[in-house]
Amino acid sequence: xxxxxxxxxxxxxxxxxxxxxxxxxxxxxxxxxxxxxxxxxxxxxxxxxxxxxxxxxxxxxxxxxxxxxxxxxxxxxxxxxxxxxxxxxxxxxxxxxxxxxxxxxxxxxxxxxxxxxxxxxxxxxxxxxxxxxxxxxxxxxxxxxxxxxxxxxxxxxxxxxxxxxxxxxxxxxxxxxxxxxxxxxxxxxxxxxxxxxxxxxxxxxxxxxxxxxxxxxxxxxxxxxxxxxxxxxxxxxxxxxxxxxxxxxxxxxxxxxxxxxxxxxxxxxxxxxxxxxxxxxxxxxxxxxxxxxxxxxxxxxxxxxxxxxxxxxxxxxxxxxxxxxxxxxxxxxxxxxxxxxxxxxxxxxxxxxxxxxxxxxxxxxxxxxxxxxxxxxxxxxxxxxxxxxxxxxxxxxxxxxxxxxxxxxxxxxxxxxxxxxxxxx
Numbered sequence: 198x199x200x201x202x203x204x205x206x207x208x209x210x211x212x213x214x215x216x217x218x219x220x221x222x223x224x225x226x227x228x229x230x231x232x233x234x235x236x237x238x239x240x241x242x243x244x245x246x247x248x249x250x251x252x253x254x255x256x257x258x259x260x261x262x263x264x265x266x267x268x269x270x271x272x273x274x275x276x277x278x279x280x281x282x283x284x285x286x287x288x289x290x291x292x293x294x295x296x297x298x299x300x301x302x303x304x305x306x307x308x309x310x311x312x313x314x315x316x317x318x319x320x321x322x323x324x325x326x327x328x329x330x331x332x333x334x335x336x337x338x339x340x341x342x343x344x345x346x347x348x349x350x351x352x353x354x355x356x357x358x359x360x361x362x363x364x365x366x367x368x369x370x371x372x373x374x375x376x377x378x379x380x381x382x383x384x385x386x387x388x389x390x391x392x393x394x395x396x397x398x399x400x401x402x403x404x405x406x407x408x409x410x411x412x413x414x415x416x417x418x419x420x421x422x423x424x425x426x427x428x429x430x431x432x433x434x435x436x437x438x439x440x441x442x443x444x445x446x447x448x449x450x451x452x453x454x455x456x457x458x459x460x461x462x463x464x465x466x467x468x469x470x471x472x473x474x475x476x477x478x479x480x481x482x483x484x485x486x487x488x489x490x491x492x493x494x495x496x497x498x499x500x501x502x503x504x505x506x507x508x509x510x511x512x513x514x515x516x517x518x519x520x521x522x523x524x525x526x527x528x529x530x531x532x533x534x535x536x537x538x539x540x541x542x543x544x545x546x547x548x549x550x551x552x553x554x555x556x557x558x559x560x561x562x563x564x565x566x567x568x569x570x571x572x573x574x575x576x577x578x579x580x581x582x583x584x585x586x587x588x589x590x591x592x593x594x595x596x597x598x599x600x601x602x603x604x605x606x607x608x609x610x611x612x613x614x615x616x617x618x619x620x621x622x
Contacts, residue, residue, distance in 0.1 A: 225387045242368075243372045247328055251403045251548075255272055257425065260420050267281070277290060283300060349368065362379070392410045393406055440568040440600075442599045445599040448597065452518075458614065470482065473513055477495045479492075482514055524562070537561060
């Protein structure tokens, strides 16, 4: 028996010694940094890289934490549905006393489960959206040199479940976070690192991590099927499409119009070919493969199509067709939809992240009482437009049954005519 306890004692001693060695070889002191404008500027660059504006407008976030806790967070409403084991809590983050608790599907009064849900949410949401919180109330920002590059040290002086924790964000050349180091009350070793590089581009336009790997024994944290989307914005966009008879637009084969009496078009949507005409030039533009396009000058076909003219026709078509059919494009790939308030009414903000000639442009659609667009504000950085307004007016119902505008008026009174607009099959 003495031999047994001796062996146990030796093993315990080895564990303690090994733990001590691990602690002293891996523990890092909290780095010192400099507060001020430079740190705030670095934090802003990180937020812009992550699309902070889209985060502010995001309505719903869904994820899970290590397969144990699942979440659906209605961010704008400050309500999150949390499920684990046989419990479900509808947590009102700004008014926990309004929260509802369910055990095995039955509502019950268990305030201790509300507190547990709060703690779960504070921890698990941090692993999802921590970089977006660097300007939260009670945060301090410092700039720190890490391996020769600027890194961002964030200290939480208040809020959450563990105030006093610090996190050092490591950024890539585009200011996206790739990992962070932690100095927290629940981890005795300082400087434990975790990845923040497995990012997913979500429907709402923000980047969220799908998984983290910790330097502490290679532990992994799975965030499940992460999603972020704008439910109400999509519903509003659907109402717009219904109002302008989008189903009929999808079935329309031919569209004809002109642009400011300078250019004219006939677009075969089914074949993805558009006749684009200006001056003495007509380009039979293949919108899927511009290399297949043909050019006619004074009605004479060029043997070899001039790529410069084809490129000009492509740019003209992108611009001029947008002024005809933009509201019908609300659900194309690469578009982020969100809601903003204009005169206390919902307006639809649409941002194009890909496609067209100038990805990155945004348009704020102002709607009438029937959800038909009556104007929009344009945010086009390449043209230095920051909220330039134009009407969408004089809508006509085409032969094919869809709605299209025939005129636009700008703030200076200039009218842009779309000519005789036709849609038919």
